[in-house]
Amino acid sequence: MTEYTGKQWTELYHKNANEEEPLMPSEPLPFVDEITAYLNEYDHETILEAAAGEGRNSQRFVTSIPDLHACDISKEALEVCTERTEGEVTTRETDLRNLPYDDGQFDATIMLDALTHLREVELVLRELIRVTTEGGHVIFNMPVEGDDAESTSELLADWGALKEYEYRKEGHEVTYMFIGEQDRFTTLLSSFGLQIAQVTTWEWRDPPHPQYRLEEHDHKNIVVYARV
Ligand SMILES: C[S@@+](CC[C@H](N)C(=O)[O-])C[C@H]1O[C@@H](n2cnc3c(N)ncnc32)[C@H](O)[C@@H]1O
Numbered sequence: 001m002t003e004y005t006g007k008q009w010t011e012l013y014h015k016n017a018n019e020e021e022p023l024m025p026s027e028p029l030p031f032v033d034e035i036t037a038y039l040n041e042y043d044h045e046t047i048l049e050a051a052a053g054e055g056r057n058s059q060r061f062v063t064s065i066p067d068l069h070a071c072d073i074s075k076e077a078l079e080v081c082t083e084r085t086e087g088e089v090t091t092r093e094t095d096l097r098n099l100p101y102d103d104g105q106f107d108a109t110i111m112l113d114a115l116t117h118l119r120e121v122e123l124v125l126r127e128l129i130r131v132t133t134e135g136g137h138v139i140f141n142m143p144v145e146g147d148d149a150e151s152t153s154e155l156l157a158d159w160g161a162l163k164e165y166e167y168r169k170e171g172h173e174v175t176y177m178f179i180g181e182q183d184r185f186t187t188l189l190s191s192f193g194l195q196i197a198q199v200t201t202w203e204w205r206d207p208p209h210p211q212y213r214l215e216e217h218d219h220k221n222i223v224v225y226a227r228v
Contacts (some may be wrong), residue, residue, distance in 0.1 A: 129193065
């Protein structure tokens, strides 16, 4: 088991740096427009997209969010994000477990396809809450039972609210944290002062991404809209 999940990603991006294809698919995730509409409804303008990676979602967010910030642990991924958003996003290379932003700096924080890859889910959520203003939102997706990563990975631990899987293939190791029992996960969020405002369920199919998911695969995720 890799001790530090950020290392899995910096290595994946680094190995991929000379490839023509980005590491992740290029199209935004299917629920990005739903999130944008939600943010507009609340007039949220200053937004942090945490673990933005190569910016496949930022390229869509930047068209309607006036003040978009993006951070990631991978410098290489953020360079692609800057290109894709034509420099319209303020990027910062940082570790999500210790964000270099002020308390309450953002109207909302978004983290897509990334909380699942960090073993320290609680620590990262606390950081997202800290940098989000009171009354603002923390929005993220996570896989649930029925997602292919469950059947193609090994279950390492089941803590009730969360389950930890590891996908290992051809030398690559990727952590997948799943939401286990949803009511226990909701209780965990409330213990941090996060109130769930809305949950939507999404299922979609992704093509292989040659660097770490070698076959076409089905996703089943929930998108959590939580109020600080
Ligand atoms: C699956 S990618 C998702 C990227 C982007 N959100 C997307 O949907 O394409 C996961 C991202 O989390 C980032 N990451 C992993 N661990 C991190 C950490 N400790 N601090 C900051 N970013 C991290 C990786 O570098 C990677 O860009």
